[in-house]
Every structure is written in C-alpha cells, then in structure tokens.
Amino acid sequence: MKKFAALIKTLDTTNKTSLKVEALTNYFKEAPEKDKVWTIAILSHRRPPRPVNTTLMRNWASELAEIPLWLFEESYHIVGDLAETIALVIPPAEESSEKSLNQFLQEIIELKSRSEEEKKDYLLENWLALNYYERFVFTKLITGSFRIGVSQKLMTRALSRATDIDEDILAYKMMGNWNPSETSFSSLILEENEEDYLSKPYPFYLAYALEGDVEDLGDVSQWSAEHKWDGIRSQVIVRNDELFVWSRGEELVTDKYPEFQEFVGTIPNGTVLDAEILSYPNGQIGTFNDLQTRIGRKNISKNLLKKNPVILKAYDILEWKGKDIRNHPFAERRKILELLYAEVSSEDFPLHLSEKISFQSWAEVAEERERAREEKSEGLMLKRLDSPYLVGRKKGDWWKWKVDPLTVDAVLTYAMRGHGRRSNLFTDYTFGLWDEEKKELVTFAKAYSGLTDAEFRKLDNWIKKNTLERFGPVRSVTPHHVFEIAFEGIAESKRHKSGVATRFPRMVRWRTDKNIHEANTLEELKALIPK
Numbered sequence: 001m002k003k004f005a006a007l008i009k010t011l012d013t014t015n016k017t018s019l020k021v022e023a024l025t026n027y028f029k030e031a032p033e034k035d036k037v038w039t040i041a042i043l044s045h046r047r048p049p050r051p052v053n054t055t056l057m058r059n060w061a062s063e064l065a066e067i068p069l070w071l072f073e074e075s076y077h078i079v080g081d082l083a084e085t086i087a088l089v090i091p092p093a094e095e096s097s098e099k100s101l102n103q104f105l106q107e108i109i110e111l112k113s114r115s116e117e118e119k120k121d122y123l124l125e126n127w128l129a130l131n132y133y134e135r136f137v138f139t140k141l142i143t144g145s146f147r148i149g150v151s152q153k154l155m156t157r158a159l160s161r162a163t164d165i166d167e168d169i170l171a172y173k174m175m176g177n178w179n180p181s182e183t184s185f186s187s188l189i190l191e192e193n194e195e196d197y198l199s200k201p202y203p204f205y206l207a208y209a210l211e212g213d214v215e216d217l218g219d220v221s222q223w224s225a226e227h228k229w230d231g232i233r234s235q236v237i238v239r240n241d242e243l244f245v246w247s248r249g250e251e252l253v254t255d256k257y258p259e260f261q262e263f264v265g266t267i268p269n270g271t272v273l274d275a276e277i278l279s280y281p282n283g284q285i286g287t288f289n290d291l292q293t294r295i296g297r298k299n300i301s302k303n304l305l306k307k308n309p310v311i312l313k314a315y316d317i318l319e320w321k322g323k324d325i326r327n328h329p330f331a332e333r334r335k336i337l338e339l340l341y342a343e344v345s346s347e348d349f350p351l352h353l354s355e356k357i358s359f360q361s362w363a364e365v366a367e368e369r370e371r372a373r374e375e376k377s378e379g380l381m382l383k384r385l386d387s388p389y390l391v392g393r394k395k396g397d398w399w400k401w402k403v404d405p406l407t408v409d410a411v412l413t414y415a416m417r418g419h420g421r422r423s424n425l426f427t428d429y430t431f432g433l434w435d436e437e438k439k440e441l442v443t444f445a446k447a448y449s450g451l452t453d454a455e456f457r458k459l460d461n462w463i464k465k466n467t468l469e470r471f472g473p474v475r476s477v478t479p480h481h482v483f484e485i486a487f488e489g490i491a492e493s494k495r496h497k498s499g500v501a502t503r504f505p506r507m508v509r510w511r512t513d514k515n516i517h518e519a520n521t522l523e524e525l526k527a528l529i530p531k
Helices: 002-012 017-030 033-043 054-065 069-079 082-089 101-111 116-127 132-143 152-163 167-173 185-190 258-263 302-307 330-344 362-370 453-465 522-526
Strands: 223-229 232-239 242-247 271-279 310-320 351-353 377-384 398-402 406-417 426-435 440-447 467-471 474-477 482-487 489-492 500-503 506-510
Touching (some): 017 152, 033 101, 033 152, 054 082, 054 116, 054 132, 069 082, 082 132, 101 116, 116 132, 223 398, 232 258, 242 258, 310 330, 330 351, 362 377, 406 440, 426 522, 440 500
Antiparallel strands (some): 223 377, 232 242, 271 310, 406 474, 482 506, 489 500
16 A cells, blocks of 8 residues: 555656656556556546445544544535545554555455444544555545546556557556456456457547647548537447447446347447447437436336437447457448448337538538537547547547537526635536526536636635625625636436536636626527527
C-alpha cells in the first residue's frame, strides 16, 4: 500500500504527462504482481463494490476525530472531497501498516458482507494505522470514487515501457470482463491465451471534434460522411455461436439487449461490429431519454421490450470471418459491412445500417448537417476512405461535426460548492425558466462549466452575499443573474419538474445585459423538442 499511495500522490500532484508516465513505469517494474493487477484495475475503473455507505463513514470519522458531526459536514463542504476530509480530521497514525494493496482490496471485498459493527472496527483500525496520504487512498478505495488524472492511454504507455509490449496489444489485453481478484499480472499482460479472446472487444477508435472549416479537410472525394447517432456506442461480437455486447465503457451489457440474440446463427461467427444502440419505439429512432429506460435495468420485462425496443445501427466492421481487419481501409471495411447487411437484413431484424450520405461538395455535406436533428442525430461523422481503424483518440482520419447546440437564457436559482480545486467556491449551479401561468421560475437544468476562473470568483462572492436559504451544501439565491445555457439535445421527461430533460447543459456566457424578466419561458424551451 505504501508504494501505491506514493504513486497516487505523484500522479495527483503533477500535471506533467512525462512525470506521470515515469512514475507509473517505475511502479509497474517494482510493485508486487498482485498489486500491479489491482493498480491496472483501479485506474481503468474496475473497483470493488462500496462496502460501507458514506453516511456511516462520516459519522465514524467525526466520532474518531472527536468533533461534532455538523463541524465535520461543514469541513467536508469546504474541502469538497470525503476521503481528503477524513484524512485531515482524524488524529495522526499511532502505528504503521505494512499490508499490501492486494491485501487491502481483498479485505475491502470481504467487508461488504460483515456487520455494521465489524465494518466500523475495520475502518477505525486502519485509519489509525496509515499516514495522511495512505489514509486518503484507503478511504478512496472504500468509497469506490477513485478518480485520478490518468487516462487509459497514459497507463498503457507506461505498461509498454515497463514490459516492452506494444501499446495496441496491451490496450486489447486490458479490454474485457476480467476480475482482478482472479487474474494474475502474467496472464493478463505477459502471456498469450487465445481462449481469453473469445468475448474480448477491440479498443474503440474515437474521433475529435472538427477544427476549423470543413473545407480544410481537402478533396471531398476522399471522405465518407454519415450521421452521428445519439445512442450507446458499442461493439457487438458473434464468435463460436455466442453473442457479446460491449459498451464503450468496457461494460458487458449483453443481457440488457435480448433483441440481439437473433444475431446468433444469422450473422457469421467471427464478426465484430462497431455500432450504436438506439431506441426504436413505433418503428422509428427515439431519443436518448427513451434509451435511458433500458439503461441500468436489472430485468428487461416483456412489456419494456415491446414499449421501447432497440436496434443496432452498424457503421463499421472490425473482424470478419475470424480475421482482424482493422488495418484495412475504411472503404473496404464498409463494403464488407454492406454485403453482410444485404445478406441478413429483413423487416424485423434488429440490425440496421448507418447510411452513407451522397455528396459532391462540402457545401452539400454542410446542408445535410443542418438536417441532423430531423434525422434524430447529433450531426455528422466524417471518415477518410483510406483510414484504418486505430486505437483511442487520434487526429486526422475521423472527425465528428456536431450541429450547433440549442440555447436558452435562464436565471440562476441555486448554487453548490464545486469539487477539487473549486471546492472552496460555489461553482455548481441550477437554472430556472419562467412558467408564464404561475409567474414563477421552474428549474430545468444544472451546469458547472463555461465560465472563466475570474467569473466564477466574482459570482461566488455575490452568492455568499445573496443567499436566501441553505439546504445542506446547497444555497438558494436571489433571482438576479441571467446565463445563456447551451445543450446538445432535448426531450420530454416525467422525471423532471420542468417536464423536460436536456443533454449536456453548460453555460455559454453570463448575460449581464439582460434582467431576469428577459429570460426564456418553459414553453419556449418545450418548443425546441423535436416533433
């Protein structure tokens, strides 16, 4: 644990990529084998389930620190991170623990089934046996909210330097549904085990947002264009008469989409499709809000399948007849996909093809982009015809060209402290629009990005002087400030007081030129919902 805590401290206190890679490389060369596996798992978001709820942890920490709970809560709201707050308020360690990271993680897994009293004893014992940063890391592992500024790509680069294995091969090895409690570093990283690859997806290729003018991409005849669908990016695998559906977040979600079982026996074995899962109510593409009724459900009922079916909108093929074809040009892969679709498609078959757009000029491509919302898409994907399917986010061959966001002017109604470096400032905001009948503001969205540091500080100062009520960490404020709020999509929602759900809301600008009565109304917002 000492080595892992020292690693996290280094990663957490530098913004230099070179230093992070160096620290990770040295760690992977020197750490015990099982600790290496757990480190890979933690940094790629494969953490064990949280064994203790945070309410109990706050109570026990305040008790151990001999401070009232209200003071702990106030400290937590100022610090902005529970693990850091606990590490700060608890008395210095009385002893030193020599347990490994693996030993701690195995104990945390077993802790979930223990009694509340046993959980308390375990936490108090270990909090008092670890120094500040070890205690911080230990608590992060308990809460399951372990996020650090290390991307999968950066970790893969360090592993490559430590093992002399190619980065793309490592990225593929770390994909899939492996369990850090049961997997050795050797079998995960060093060994070649063909049977392990039956269900494994390939690393996803990610596009950058288009920079500059579309004409800057050059000869239009060298490009393919299609709509960018607003669903769940996935890889669907058919191998050995078995189906595997993976989300981009490396989650195996086969059981969530039973419609795709039809692929087995129809789509040839040795096929991997890169595609978008889309809701398809009443025989047409639905909204992401529709799709959310399927996300997170433990059981997919017959009624839900009937009410909100899904389709797979395929736009690339990565494996064909058991052969990895990612290095083939996109145009060639696309022809294979089209031939496959022609062979298996039927009226009720849940595999659909992402249609190519016909165009002779960039102006025609731009016109199609303007139609994106009519097609229930977010914009366009532009792909160079000779491009291979690469690993991770690369510039040059694939670009996403989204439609301009929708915007409304809204009134700031609530504020909450931010996190991390903004934990001492009120930077998380809730916004309202006018209900014209009731003559009141109704909340419709939350946003915490889009302002400069100077604007955040100025607004924080105003919030502290114009608070109306406090609700724990949240403050209601005097309606006074208007902000332009942008969002990518909009749909009706019964879960929201406004009756509307927006996708990716953020602040575009502080409208100091407007008073609150010039803000938009709920009716104007609802008028933006696609018909």
